[in-house]
């Protein structure tokens with residue numbers, strides 16, 4: 001029971017002014033004296049926000065984040081901090097008090113993004129032109145998402161209700177490897193790469209918090225985020241999913257290079273769309289794609305990946321889900337419920353009305369004093385947590401985990417000299433291209449046979465090979481295949497590449 005809350009009425013907020021300060025749980029007065037982020041005092045919404053990254057860097061579980069609001073201070077207690085790399089981490093907190101609420105923040109170098117609920121749902125993110133802004137999110141007006149395809153008629157329920165997929169795959173299901181791609185438009189809308197990367201980390205953290213809250217036994221793991229050369233218009237669900245339509249096809253190569261089980265395109269604008277998984281057949285691996293609009297931060301990726309994991313909306317919500325409810329299983333439905341506080345909540349997969357909550361429907365987990373799902377094996381049930389626990393061991397095996405590229409920790413704009421969307425260093429690491437001269441650039445992009453660097457492979461280069469014949473000791477211009485010896489293979493290479501570079 002990971003996420004049970006006692007209940008009391010939620011204060012009515014009279015204004016939207018919001019300031020966040022931090023106090024330490026233990027003897028850390030230097031932290032308590034410093035605000036983490038604060039609005040420009042007189043600004044209207046969305047208001048500019050200054051972030052104290054140095055203070056954020058010192059927050060640990062047990063610390064308190066106090067939010068002085070006109071209706072009464074909201075106090076969060078930090079529950080989790082996940083280190084993702086140098087100057088890169090996420091923080092998760094719950095309201096420390098009777099009214100339910102939550103906070104998730106992500107720091108990625110100079111980038112920052114946060115979202116939470118304390119009577120109102122709010123978020124902090126970057127903006128085009130620079131700076132960061134605090135926005136109040138109206139859950140009722142941000143409608144979003146559709147499930148693609150005719151899932152209502154194609155659902156087959158290959159497995160019996162409650163069955164768990166047979167074991168024997170390469171990955172154990174505890175982690176689903178996710179590749180995120182985006183185009184320049186999303187980066188510009190976020191005010192730069194660092195902010196967008198923080199938003200992506202926030203979306204992943206939101207998913208993992210929802211899973212943890214709801215006893216879902218898997219976590220999303222971001223293996224790479226890359227800005228692709230395609231225009232954002234090529235990142236629609238259809239063109240993203242199709243590996244050979246001439247639009248963003250390189251994303252499929254990138255997915256294989258990073259061995260990603262799941263691919264998410266983050267786009268500017270709001271809403272999202274996903275392929276709904278209606279069966280656990282192996283060919284569903286080809287449909288593990290979804291699109292998430294950053295204007296629907298922070299829940300949209302959790303929602304769309306949920307469809308890829310077999311979850312659907314609350315029964316009756318529509319949006320491409322079967323009329324009778326369910327998707328992978330009859331009970332694969334989201335849920336809305338009124339908590340003891342009087343707040344109408346919705347789990348991540350349910351449509352409005354209702355305030356978003358970092359929850360996957362699960363009848364065994366309480367939030368705001370009420371069950372977050374409905375028990376049962378039929379379509380009257382609402383148990384997407386059970387659904388993901390059944391599908392994750394299969395989805396985690398869409399690709400066998402291979403961190404050869406991930407360990408390179410490449411930036412989203414790492415060099416890709418041949419334009420196939422796979423960064424050169426990654427392609428070299430997984431054997432998709434040679435780098436005989438060990439310079440980190442694919443040989444295919446270079447003219448290694450142009451020994452005199454004249455711009456062409458010609459007679460002068462052949463003479464250099466002949467002049468240097470024999471074992472190479474030191475610098476050997478004639479060793480154009482970099483095998484440590486100038487010989488017949490170099491002659492063949494020069495002749496094969498004869499002509500302009």
Ligand SMILES: [Zn+2]
Pocket residue numbers: 144145146147303304307313319
């Ligand atoms: Zn949806």
